[in-house]
Amino acid sequence: xxxxxxxxxxxxxxxxxxxxxxxxxxxxxxxxxxxxxxxxxxxxxxxxxxxxxxxxxxxxxxxxxxxxxxxxxxxxxxxxxxxxxxxxxxxxxxxxxxxxxxxxxxxxxxxxxxxxxxxxxxxxxxxxxxxxxxxxxxxxxxxxxxxxxxxxxxxxxxxxxxxxxxxxxxxxxxxxxxxxxxxxxxxxxxxxxxxxxxxxxxxxxxxxxxxxxxxxxxxxxxxxxxxxxxxxxxxxxxxxxxxxxxxxxxxxxxxxxxxxxxxxxxxxxxxxxxxxxxxxxxxxxxxxxxxxx
Amino acid sequence: xxxxxxxxxxxxxxxxxxxxxxxxxxxxxxxxxxxxxxxxxxxxxxxxxxxxxxxxxxxxxxxxxxxxxxxxxxxxxxxxxxxxxxxxxxxxxxxxxxxxxxxxxxxxxxxxxxxxxxxxxxxxxxxxxxxxx
Numbered sequence: 001x002x003x004x005x006x007x008x009x010x011x012x013x014x015x016x017x018x019x020x021x022x023x024x025x026x027x028x029x030x031x032x033x034x035x036x037x038x039x040x041x042x043x044x045x046x047x048x049x050x051x052x053x054x055x056x057x058x059x060x061x062x063x064x065x066x067x068x069x070x071x072x073x074x075x076x077x078x079x080x081x082x083x084x085x086x087x088x089x090x091x092x093x094x095x096x097x098x099x100x101x102x103x104x105x106x107x108x109x110x111x112x113x114x115x116x117x118x119x120x121x122x123x124x125x126x127x128x129x130x131x132x133x134x135x136x137x138x139x140x141x142x143x144x145x146x147x148x149x150x151x152x153x154x155x156x157x158x159x160x161x162x163x164x165x166x167x168x169x170x171x172x173x174x175x176x177x178x179x180x181x182x183x184x185x186x187x188x189x190x191x192x193x194x195x196x197x198x199x200x201x202x203x204x205x206x207x208x209x210x211x212x213x214x215x216x217x218x219x220x221x222x223x224x225x226x227x228x229x230x231x232x233x234x235x236x237x238x239x240x241x242x243x244x245x246x247x248x249x250x251x252x253x254x255x256x257x258x259x260x261x262x263x264x265x266x267x268x269x270x271x272x273x274x275x276x277x278x279x280x281x282x283x284x285x286x287x288x289x290x291x292x293x
Numbered sequence: 294x295x296x297x298x299x300x301x302x303x304x305x306x307x308x309x310x311x312x313x314x315x316x317x318x319x320x321x322x323x324x325x326x327x328x329x330x331x332x333x334x335x336x337x338x339x340x341x342x343x344x345x346x347x348x349x350x351x352x353x354x355x356x357x358x359x360x361x362x363x364x365x366x367x368x369x370x371x372x373x374x375x376x377x378x379x380x381x382x383x384x385x386x387x388x389x390x391x392x393x394x395x396x397x398x399x400x401x402x403x404x405x406x407x408x409x410x411x412x413x414x415x416x417x418x419x420x421x422x423x424x425x426x
Contacts, residue, residue, distance in 0.1 A: 038307075040308075041306070041307050041308035042306045042307070042308075044304050044308070044309055045304045045305060045306045045373065045375075046306075048304050048371060048373045049362075049373060052337070052362060052364060052371075052373065056337065212335045212336060212337040212364070212366075213334055213335060213336045213337070214336075214337055214338070215322060215323070215324055215336070215337075215338040216323050216324055216338075216339070220339075221337065221338070221339055224339050224362070225339075225362065228362070228373075228375075231375075232306065232375075235306060
Protein backbone atom coordinates (compact mmCIF):
# COMPACT_ATOMS: atom_id res chain seq x y z
CA UNK A 1 0.00 0.00 0.00
CA UNK A 2 1.31 3.41 -0.91
CA UNK A 3 1.84 5.84 1.89
CA UNK A 4 -0.06 9.10 2.21
CA UNK A 5 2.99 11.02 1.06
CA UNK A 6 3.36 8.89 -2.07
CA UNK A 7 -0.28 9.35 -2.94
CA UNK A 8 -0.04 13.10 -2.50
CA UNK A 9 3.01 13.21 -4.79
CA UNK A 10 1.23 11.19 -7.48
CA UNK A 11 -1.84 13.38 -7.35
CA UNK A 12 0.30 16.48 -7.74
CA UNK A 13 2.25 15.11 -10.65
CA UNK A 14 -0.93 14.10 -12.47
CA UNK A 15 -2.37 17.52 -11.80
CA UNK A 16 0.56 19.22 -13.46
CA UNK A 17 0.43 16.82 -16.40
CA UNK A 18 -3.22 17.64 -16.74
CA UNK A 19 -2.39 21.31 -16.89
CA UNK A 20 0.00 20.69 -19.76
CA UNK A 21 -2.40 18.52 -21.75
CA UNK A 22 -5.25 20.94 -21.35
CA UNK A 23 -3.03 23.84 -22.42
CA UNK A 24 -1.86 21.83 -25.45
CA UNK A 25 -5.44 21.16 -26.34
CA UNK A 26 -6.24 24.84 -26.34
CA UNK A 27 -3.16 25.70 -28.36
CA UNK A 28 -4.06 23.05 -30.92
CA UNK A 29 -7.59 24.42 -31.12
CA UNK A 30 -6.30 27.92 -31.83
CA UNK A 31 -3.87 26.67 -34.47
CA UNK A 32 -6.59 24.58 -36.07
CA UNK A 33 -8.76 27.63 -36.36
CA UNK A 34 -6.07 29.56 -38.20
CA UNK A 35 -5.20 26.64 -40.46
CA UNK A 36 -8.83 26.23 -41.44
CA UNK A 37 -8.96 29.83 -42.57
CA UNK A 38 -5.98 29.24 -44.81
CA UNK A 39 -7.62 26.20 -46.40
CA UNK A 40 -10.72 28.23 -47.10
CA UNK A 41 -8.60 30.93 -48.72
CA UNK A 42 -6.69 28.48 -50.88
CA UNK A 43 -9.78 26.70 -52.12
CA UNK A 44 -10.93 29.11 -54.88
CA UNK A 45 -7.40 29.21 -56.29
CA UNK A 46 -7.15 25.43 -56.39
CA UNK A 47 -10.58 25.12 -57.96
CA UNK A 48 -9.80 27.75 -60.59
CA UNK A 49 -6.57 26.09 -61.65
CA UNK A 50 -8.34 22.76 -61.93
CA UNK A 51 -11.25 24.19 -63.94
CA UNK A 52 -8.82 25.89 -66.27
CA UNK A 53 -6.91 22.71 -66.79
CA UNK A 54 -10.08 20.75 -67.51
CA UNK A 55 -11.30 23.38 -69.93
CA UNK A 56 -8.08 23.41 -71.89
CA UNK A 57 -7.79 19.67 -72.05
CA UNK A 58 -11.39 19.27 -73.18
CA UNK A 59 -11.72 22.24 -75.51
CA UNK A 60 -8.35 22.27 -77.12
CA UNK A 61 -8.17 18.54 -77.33
CA UNK A 62 -5.46 18.33 -79.93
CA UNK A 63 -2.86 19.85 -77.64
CA UNK A 64 0.00 17.74 -76.47
CA UNK A 65 2.31 18.14 -73.53
CA UNK A 66 5.05 15.90 -72.19
CA UNK A 67 3.07 15.96 -68.96
CA UNK A 68 0.23 14.08 -70.58
CA UNK A 69 2.22 10.91 -71.08
CA UNK A 70 0.59 8.10 -69.21
CA UNK A 71 2.52 4.84 -68.99
CA UNK A 72 0.40 1.71 -68.62
CA UNK A 73 0.27 0.11 -65.26
CA UNK A 74 2.57 -2.75 -66.13
CA UNK A 75 5.09 -0.40 -67.67
CA UNK A 76 5.46 1.70 -64.56
CA UNK A 77 8.80 1.02 -62.99
CA UNK A 78 9.56 4.05 -60.91
CA UNK A 79 7.38 5.84 -58.42
CA UNK A 80 7.80 8.91 -56.29
CA UNK A 81 5.84 8.97 -53.07
CA UNK A 82 5.32 12.21 -51.22
CA UNK A 83 4.43 11.26 -47.69
CA UNK A 84 3.20 14.07 -45.47
CA UNK A 85 3.55 13.72 -41.73
CA UNK A 86 3.71 16.03 -38.76
CA UNK A 87 6.80 17.38 -37.07
CA UNK A 88 5.57 16.52 -33.61
CA UNK A 89 4.01 13.61 -31.82
CA UNK A 90 1.31 13.56 -29.15
CA UNK A 91 -1.48 13.48 -31.66
CA UNK A 92 -2.84 9.96 -31.50
CA UNK A 93 -2.33 7.67 -34.48
CA UNK A 94 -1.85 10.57 -36.88
CA UNK A 95 1.77 9.90 -37.83
CA UNK A 96 1.68 6.12 -37.56
CA UNK A 97 -1.20 5.91 -39.99
CA UNK A 98 0.71 7.73 -42.70
CA UNK A 99 3.82 5.64 -42.13
CA UNK A 100 1.81 2.44 -42.25
CA UNK A 101 0.07 3.41 -45.46
CA UNK A 102 3.35 4.44 -47.06
CA UNK A 103 4.91 1.11 -46.13
CA UNK A 104 1.87 -0.61 -47.64
CA UNK A 105 2.30 1.25 -50.92
CA UNK A 106 5.98 0.39 -50.97
CA UNK A 107 5.11 -3.27 -50.44
CA UNK A 108 2.51 -3.17 -53.22
CA UNK A 109 5.13 -1.89 -55.62
CA UNK A 110 7.85 -4.32 -54.81
CA UNK A 111 10.53 -4.55 -57.45
CA UNK A 112 10.00 -1.01 -58.69
CA UNK A 113 12.19 1.97 -58.06
CA UNK A 114 10.72 3.99 -55.27
CA UNK A 115 11.77 7.43 -54.15
CA UNK A 116 10.39 8.71 -50.91
CA UNK A 117 9.90 12.38 -50.27
CA UNK A 118 9.29 12.79 -46.57
CA UNK A 119 7.58 15.89 -45.29
CA UNK A 120 7.58 16.19 -41.52
CA UNK A 121 10.06 15.06 -38.93
CA UNK A 122 8.09 12.05 -37.73
CA UNK A 123 7.93 10.34 -41.10
CA UNK A 124 11.55 11.13 -41.85
CA UNK A 125 12.71 9.66 -38.54
CA UNK A 126 10.67 6.51 -39.16
CA UNK A 127 11.93 5.87 -42.66
CA UNK A 128 15.49 6.81 -41.84
CA UNK A 129 15.40 3.92 -39.45
CA UNK A 130 13.48 1.40 -41.55
CA UNK A 131 14.12 2.19 -45.22
CA UNK A 132 16.97 4.69 -45.39
CA UNK A 133 17.90 3.85 -48.99
CA UNK A 134 14.50 4.94 -50.32
CA UNK A 135 14.61 8.48 -49.00
CA UNK A 136 15.20 10.94 -51.76
CA UNK A 137 14.49 14.18 -50.00
CA UNK A 138 13.18 15.33 -46.67
CA UNK A 139 11.48 18.49 -45.57
CA UNK A 140 11.36 18.83 -41.82
CA UNK A 141 10.18 21.67 -39.64
CA UNK A 142 8.43 23.43 -42.47
CA UNK A 143 5.08 23.52 -40.73
CA UNK A 144 6.03 26.32 -38.37
CA UNK A 145 6.38 28.68 -41.22
CA UNK A 146 4.44 27.33 -44.14
CA UNK A 147 5.03 29.35 -47.23
CA UNK A 148 4.08 28.69 -50.78
CA UNK A 149 7.65 28.10 -51.90
CA UNK A 150 7.86 24.84 -49.96
CA UNK A 151 5.23 23.23 -52.12
CA UNK A 152 6.85 24.80 -55.18
CA UNK A 153 10.17 23.17 -54.29
CA UNK A 154 8.56 19.76 -53.98
CA UNK A 155 6.64 20.37 -57.19
CA UNK A 156 9.83 21.20 -59.11
CA UNK A 157 11.41 18.03 -57.84
CA UNK A 158 8.62 15.68 -58.89
CA UNK A 159 7.65 17.55 -62.05
CA UNK A 160 11.18 17.53 -63.39
CA UNK A 161 11.53 13.91 -62.38
CA UNK A 162 8.39 13.10 -64.32
CA UNK A 163 9.50 15.04 -67.38
CA UNK A 164 12.88 13.37 -67.43
CA UNK A 165 11.15 10.00 -67.05
CA UNK A 166 12.76 9.34 -63.70
CA UNK A 167 9.27 8.84 -62.35
CA UNK A 168 6.33 7.22 -64.05
CA UNK A 169 3.94 7.94 -61.22
CA UNK A 170 3.86 10.53 -58.49
CA UNK A 171 1.75 9.71 -55.46
CA UNK A 172 0.78 11.84 -52.52
CA UNK A 173 -0.14 10.40 -49.12
CA UNK A 174 -1.57 12.62 -46.41
CA UNK A 175 -4.23 13.02 -43.76
CA UNK A 176 -7.15 15.05 -44.95
CA UNK A 177 -9.00 17.24 -42.54
CA UNK A 178 -12.64 16.13 -42.37
CA UNK A 179 -13.80 17.67 -39.15
CA UNK A 180 -12.40 18.49 -35.74
CA UNK A 181 -12.89 14.89 -34.69
CA UNK A 182 -12.10 12.94 -37.82
CA UNK A 183 -9.28 12.77 -40.33
CA UNK A 184 -9.16 10.70 -43.43
CA UNK A 185 -6.14 9.07 -44.96
CA UNK A 186 -5.83 10.08 -48.60
CA UNK A 187 -3.74 8.58 -51.34
CA UNK A 188 -3.74 10.69 -54.45
CA UNK A 189 -2.07 10.38 -57.80
CA UNK A 190 -0.53 13.69 -58.81
CA UNK A 191 1.06 12.69 -62.09
CA UNK A 192 0.12 11.62 -64.67
CA UNK A 193 -3.15 13.49 -64.56
CA UNK A 194 -6.04 11.43 -63.44
CA UNK A 195 -8.40 10.13 -66.06
CA UNK A 196 -11.42 11.83 -64.58
CA UNK A 197 -9.90 15.19 -65.38
CA UNK A 198 -9.75 14.34 -69.05
CA UNK A 199 -13.09 12.71 -69.66
CA UNK A 200 -15.33 15.10 -67.79
CA UNK A 201 -17.55 17.12 -70.06
CA UNK A 202 -18.10 20.81 -69.53
CA UNK A 203 -21.52 21.42 -68.13
CA UNK A 204 -22.52 24.49 -70.06
CA UNK A 205 -23.92 23.15 -73.32
CA UNK A 206 -26.02 26.24 -74.04
CA UNK A 207 -23.02 28.42 -74.62
CA UNK A 208 -20.92 28.52 -77.72
CA UNK A 209 -17.60 27.04 -76.84
CA UNK A 210 -14.81 28.28 -78.97
CA UNK A 211 -11.40 26.86 -78.34
CA UNK A 212 -9.36 29.28 -76.34
CA UNK A 213 -6.84 31.43 -78.09
CA UNK A 214 -3.62 30.42 -76.44
CA UNK A 215 -0.48 32.38 -75.85
CA UNK A 216 2.38 31.40 -75.74
CA UNK A 217 2.31 27.95 -77.33
CA UNK A 218 -0.20 25.47 -76.04
CA UNK A 219 2.49 23.04 -74.99
CA UNK A 220 4.20 25.59 -72.80
CA UNK A 221 0.92 26.78 -71.37
CA UNK A 222 -0.24 23.30 -70.58
CA UNK A 223 3.07 22.55 -68.95
CA UNK A 224 2.82 25.69 -66.82
CA UNK A 225 -0.75 24.89 -65.91
CA UNK A 226 -0.06 21.33 -64.95
CA UNK A 227 2.86 22.46 -62.84
CA UNK A 228 0.72 25.03 -61.08
CA UNK A 229 -1.88 22.38 -60.52
CA UNK A 230 0.58 19.98 -58.92
CA UNK A 231 1.94 22.88 -56.90
CA UNK A 232 -1.40 23.91 -55.47
CA UNK A 233 -2.36 20.30 -54.80
CA UNK A 234 0.76 19.81 -52.71
CA UNK A 235 0.18 23.12 -50.97
CA UNK A 236 -3.35 22.12 -50.19
CA UNK A 237 -2.22 18.75 -48.90
CA UNK A 238 0.25 20.49 -46.61
CA UNK A 239 -2.48 22.70 -45.23
CA UNK A 240 -4.93 19.81 -44.90
CA UNK A 241 -2.36 17.69 -43.15
CA UNK A 242 -1.46 20.51 -40.78
CA UNK A 243 -5.11 21.05 -39.87
CA UNK A 244 -5.66 17.34 -39.46
CA UNK A 245 -2.62 17.16 -37.19
CA UNK A 246 -3.94 19.94 -34.98
CA UNK A 247 -7.37 18.31 -34.88
CA UNK A 248 -5.83 14.95 -33.99
CA UNK A 249 -3.77 16.57 -31.26
CA UNK A 250 -6.81 18.35 -29.93
CA UNK A 251 -8.71 15.07 -29.62
CA UNK A 252 -5.74 13.24 -28.13
CA UNK A 253 -5.10 15.95 -25.57
CA UNK A 254 -8.77 16.16 -24.72
CA UNK A 255 -8.78 12.45 -23.98
CA UNK A 256 -5.59 12.76 -21.96
CA UNK A 257 -7.11 15.56 -19.90
CA UNK A 258 -10.22 13.48 -19.26
CA UNK A 259 -8.08 10.54 -18.20
CA UNK A 260 -6.08 12.72 -15.87
CA UNK A 261 -9.27 13.99 -14.30
CA UNK A 262 -10.43 10.44 -13.72
CA UNK A 263 -7.13 9.41 -12.21
CA UNK A 264 -7.05 12.43 -9.93
CA UNK A 265 -10.53 11.58 -8.73
CA UNK A 266 -9.62 7.94 -8.04
CA UNK A 267 -6.40 8.82 -6.30
CA UNK A 268 -8.04 11.49 -4.16
CA UNK A 269 -10.59 8.96 -3.06
CA UNK A 270 -7.84 6.52 -2.20
CA UNK A 271 -6.02 9.28 -0.35
CA UNK A 272 -9.06 10.03 1.78
CA UNK A 273 -9.60 6.34 2.53
CA UNK A 274 -6.02 5.99 3.55
CA UNK A 275 -6.14 9.07 5.75
CA UNK A 276 -9.32 7.83 7.42
CA UNK A 277 -7.70 4.47 7.98
CA UNK A 278 -4.62 6.07 9.54
CA UNK A 279 -6.73 8.17 11.90
CA UNK A 280 -8.77 5.14 12.93
CA UNK A 281 -5.64 3.11 13.62
CA UNK A 282 -4.21 5.95 15.68
CA UNK A 283 -7.36 6.29 17.74
CA UNK A 284 -7.45 2.54 18.35
CA UNK A 285 -3.83 2.63 19.44
CA UNK A 286 -4.45 5.49 21.88
CA UNK A 287 -7.61 4.03 23.34
CA UNK A 288 -6.08 0.58 23.80
CA UNK A 289 -3.10 2.20 25.47
CA UNK A 290 -5.45 4.05 27.83
CA UNK A 291 -7.28 0.81 28.59
CA UNK A 292 -4.05 -0.95 29.36
CA UNK A 293 -3.23 1.68 31.98
CA UNK B 294 -23.92 44.50 -72.04
CA UNK B 295 -24.38 48.10 -72.85
CA UNK B 296 -22.18 49.34 -70.09
CA UNK B 297 -18.89 48.07 -71.51
CA UNK B 298 -18.18 46.15 -68.36
CA UNK B 299 -15.97 43.18 -67.72
CA UNK B 300 -16.12 41.15 -64.59
CA UNK B 301 -12.68 40.73 -63.03
CA UNK B 302 -11.63 38.27 -60.38
CA UNK B 303 -8.09 37.93 -59.01
CA UNK B 304 -7.52 34.68 -57.17
CA UNK B 305 -4.46 33.82 -55.09
CA UNK B 306 -3.71 30.94 -52.71
CA UNK B 307 -4.30 33.43 -49.91
CA UNK B 308 -7.81 34.20 -51.04
CA UNK B 309 -9.63 36.34 -53.55
CA UNK B 310 -7.72 39.59 -53.84
CA UNK B 311 -10.20 41.53 -55.92
CA UNK B 312 -13.58 40.94 -57.47
CA UNK B 313 -15.32 43.79 -59.28
CA UNK B 314 -16.69 45.11 -62.55
CA UNK B 315 -14.15 46.95 -64.63
CA UNK B 316 -13.89 48.54 -68.06
CA UNK B 317 -10.38 47.57 -69.10
CA UNK B 318 -7.35 45.66 -67.98
CA UNK B 319 -3.81 45.58 -69.29
CA UNK B 320 -1.48 42.83 -68.21
CA UNK B 321 2.05 41.57 -68.85
CA UNK B 322 1.84 38.36 -70.88
CA UNK B 323 4.87 36.16 -71.31
CA UNK B 324 5.08 37.51 -74.88
CA UNK B 325 4.43 41.15 -74.04
CA UNK B 326 1.76 43.44 -72.68
CA UNK B 327 -1.80 43.18 -73.88
CA UNK B 328 -5.07 44.95 -73.16
CA UNK B 329 -8.54 43.51 -72.78
CA UNK B 330 -11.82 45.25 -73.41
CA UNK B 331 -15.36 43.98 -73.43
CA UNK B 332 -16.15 41.33 -76.06
CA UNK B 333 -12.70 39.78 -76.23
CA UNK B 334 -12.47 36.33 -77.77
CA UNK B 335 -11.82 33.44 -75.34
CA UNK B 336 -8.18 33.77 -74.49
CA UNK B 337 -5.78 32.09 -72.13
CA UNK B 338 -2.28 33.23 -71.44
CA UNK B 339 0.38 32.94 -68.81
CA UNK B 340 1.61 36.10 -67.18
CA UNK B 341 5.19 37.20 -66.92
CA UNK B 342 6.72 39.65 -64.49
CA UNK B 343 5.31 43.15 -64.96
CA UNK B 344 2.57 45.56 -64.06
CA UNK B 345 -1.10 44.78 -64.33
CA UNK B 346 -3.36 47.81 -64.56
CA UNK B 347 -7.07 47.68 -63.90
CA UNK B 348 -9.25 50.53 -65.18
CA UNK B 349 -12.75 51.26 -64.05
CA UNK B 350 -13.92 54.27 -66.03
CA UNK B 351 -11.52 56.91 -64.78
CA UNK B 352 -10.08 55.24 -61.72
CA UNK B 353 -7.07 52.99 -62.08
CA UNK B 354 -5.39 50.38 -59.91
CA UNK B 355 -1.96 48.88 -60.36
CA UNK B 356 -0.52 45.57 -59.24
CA UNK B 357 2.86 44.01 -59.66
CA UNK B 358 2.54 40.46 -61.00
CA UNK B 359 5.28 37.85 -61.30
CA UNK B 360 3.60 34.84 -62.78
CA UNK B 361 0.23 33.23 -63.16
CA UNK B 362 -2.55 32.89 -65.72
CA UNK B 363 -5.20 35.12 -67.18
CA UNK B 364 -8.32 33.89 -68.90
CA UNK B 365 -11.14 35.73 -70.54
CA UNK B 366 -14.34 34.03 -71.55
CA UNK B 367 -17.74 35.61 -71.97
CA UNK B 368 -16.53 38.93 -70.53
CA UNK B 369 -15.33 37.27 -67.37
CA UNK B 370 -11.68 37.89 -66.67
CA UNK B 371 -9.99 35.52 -64.26
CA UNK B 372 -6.50 36.21 -63.03
CA UNK B 373 -5.03 33.25 -61.21
CA UNK B 374 -1.68 33.94 -59.66
CA UNK B 375 0.37 33.10 -56.64
CA UNK B 376 2.57 36.15 -56.91
CA UNK B 377 0.79 39.46 -56.98
CA UNK B 378 1.30 42.54 -54.87
CA UNK B 379 -0.59 45.73 -54.23
CA UNK B 380 1.49 48.91 -54.17
CA UNK B 381 1.39 49.25 -50.42
CA UNK B 382 2.62 45.71 -49.87
CA UNK B 383 5.82 46.28 -51.77
CA UNK B 384 9.05 46.64 -49.83
CA UNK B 385 10.75 49.39 -51.82
CA UNK B 386 14.23 49.08 -50.40
CA UNK B 387 14.22 45.34 -50.95
CA UNK B 388 13.11 45.78 -54.53
CA UNK B 389 15.84 48.38 -55.07
CA UNK B 390 18.48 46.03 -53.76
CA UNK B 391 17.14 43.23 -55.91
CA UNK B 392 17.34 45.50 -58.95
CA UNK B 393 20.95 46.39 -58.20
CA UNK B 394 21.86 42.76 -57.72
CA UNK B 395 20.23 41.73 -60.97
CA UNK B 396 21.85 44.58 -62.88
CA UNK B 397 25.24 43.67 -61.52
CA UNK B 398 24.79 40.07 -62.50
CA UNK B 399 23.76 41.06 -66.00
CA UNK B 400 26.67 43.49 -66.37
CA UNK B 401 29.32 41.07 -65.28
CA UNK B 402 28.06 38.28 -67.53
CA UNK B 403 29.90 35.57 -65.71
CA UNK B 404 29.64 32.15 -67.21
CA UNK B 405 28.00 30.53 -64.26
CA UNK B 406 25.19 33.09 -63.96
CA UNK B 407 21.88 32.05 -65.30
CA UNK B 408 21.11 34.97 -67.60
CA UNK B 409 17.45 34.17 -67.94
CA UNK B 410 16.96 34.12 -64.21
CA UNK B 411 18.86 37.36 -63.76
CA UNK B 412 16.77 39.00 -66.44
CA UNK B 413 13.54 37.81 -64.88
CA UNK B 414 14.70 39.07 -61.50
CA UNK B 415 15.48 42.46 -63.00
CA UNK B 416 12.07 42.67 -64.66
CA UNK B 417 10.37 41.74 -61.41
CA UNK B 418 12.26 44.35 -59.44
CA UNK B 419 11.60 47.08 -61.99
CA UNK B 420 7.89 46.29 -62.06
CA UNK B 421 7.74 46.37 -58.29
CA UNK B 422 9.42 49.74 -58.10
CA UNK B 423 7.21 51.23 -60.79
CA UNK B 424 4.03 50.14 -59.02
CA UNK B 425 5.28 51.22 -55.62
CA UNK B 426 5.96 54.84 -56.43
